Amino acid sequence: MDNTFRILVRDSPFPRIGNVPLAIVGELDTYLKFDAISRHNHIGSWTLEIPVQHPQSKLLQPGCGIVVFREGSDEPMFSGQIRKLVRRWDDQEDAGTGTIVVSGVDDNAFLAERLAWTDPARDIHASGGVLNWKTDLAWKSVGELLYHLIKQNTQDLPDRQVPWMFVKPPQAGLFDDETAKVVRLKYDRVDELIELLSAAYSFSVRCVWHPDPVSVGGSNGQAGASGPGLLVTLGPVQDRTQSVRFSIDNGNLRGYTFTLLAPEATRLVIGTQNRTWKELERQDTFDEYGNKTGYTLNWADKSSPERWYGYFKNHGYDPAWWGNPDITPPESSNTLPWAQAGFTATEVEWGLTTERYKDRRDIPWQWTPHPTTPGWHMDPPLWSAQHREILDELEAFTIDNGPKAAISIDPVEQPRLRYHIHYSVGDYVGANIDGDERREQVTEVRLTATPSDGPLIKPLLGSYGSSETPYLYRSIRDLWARVNYLASREATSYPTDDVPRAEFVLQKVV
DSSP states (O other): OOOOEEEEEEOOSSOSSSOOTTOEEEEEOOOSEEEEEEETTSOOEEEEEEETTSGGGGGOOTTOEEEEEETTOSSOSEEEEEEEEEEEOOTTTSTTTOEEEEEEEEGGGGGGSSEEOSSTTSOGGGOTTOOSOOOOTTOOBHHHHHHHHHHIIIIISGGGOOTTEEEOOOOTTTTBOTHHHHOOOSSEEHHHHHHHHTTTSOEEEEEEEESOGGGGTOBOSOTTOOSOEEEEEEEEOOBOTTTOEEOTTTTOEEEEEEEEEOOSOSEEEEEEEEEEEEEEEEEEEEOTTSOEEEEEEEEEEEEEEEEEEEEEEOOTTOOTTTTOTTTSOGGGGGGHHHHHTTOOHHHHHHTOOOEEEEEOTTSOOOOOBOSSSTTOBOOOOTTSHHHHHHHHHHHHHHHHHSOEEEEEEEEOOBTTBOBTTTBOTTOEEEEEETTEEEEEEEEEEEEEEETTTEEEEEEEEESSSSSOBGGGHHHHHHHHHHHHHHHHHHOTTOGGGSOOOOSSOOOOOO
């Protein structure tokens, strides 16, 4: 089995030596170290070190990039652009010759090149009256939404075109959902929307170098386009749990690590728009000599510092019995007084009640006094768009600041189970962790290669994000509690090494 990585160098989108944009200009086979991280629906990174005196180092110039293949596949495993070059010399390590350390991001970064304009097809001066990007009621799926979002912002306006980016239409009906009709964007980052939506939908968006994107259905909006480019594809993630399974018994699992992280904050204060109103004002009128001739009545916009504020706690991980004395398990009865006092499950679990503030003046819900309670402001109605936006902000807060978990596995590459041949980033795979059969998503893969160790591949499993995921928290917390419980029975001579056992089961309510 050949695990060799082939690292090719591609030219800049603005070629220096007469090549077409992004054309392959050479191959690197004398590097000292290569390290790359590929992430699901997120921007990856890479670093490569090569001796200064070697002719291949001259290929690495600003704007150029790399394309990584592995033996056995004609499709690139990784591609990215150079963003940093460092010339390093050390009389101890480099033997007086010096090295060049080149680093950059993978091509998913090009999805962040363009913002989501409110009117992508028109000059910015014509956008002043357009509040949000207009979606089409004919778009019935998240796939169509993302396709048109990327396409319009990279192809419609000549001054904003990215001619080396080719977008391939998604399959019909890729995640039918009302989100495609109600999403509101105003100069937001496209890559951040993709990452957010991937928390709710099992899709994959990938931007990678391709020798001929047009041949596989990609388009950059220009008739007759050809040659290499960056191919953007959208599709469902693949469930390979039956064919790809990591376990010690299978001989393809060298080790694993699972980690829990405390929440950064558990409570959120949200402030919306300042109170505004109109008043009918009287304005005197005068003739050319300054004599008062009468008056006019005009409506004038008024505002005050009063704002609606909401205070929210992260109850998303509270179990169904939390605070209910009738159904609280006996072993968790100690949580009752804290739950009934208003504390959440994560606050009691981790011992913190940290607050954060979010200014959302763009939500037009004004401070409205309660009709019978002086000094009390009323909440937006549950059916209102403002209420939905507040809940969206609370969900984003929960994702960003809630407790997180991660599983990192160290697989053994086998002929029948190889990364990029049998599974890829974003796929769901099976893993047996301490006897627990799990179905997890490959959210990140780390590729490393050195002359002494050769190529190594290390996947990270989770359910959301590039490293730690809140949606994995419940299952990993349960696993940790069970494993620790067994360890405390079998190795009682080392109680100080035990991780405290959970007093209750946590769940994420989506």
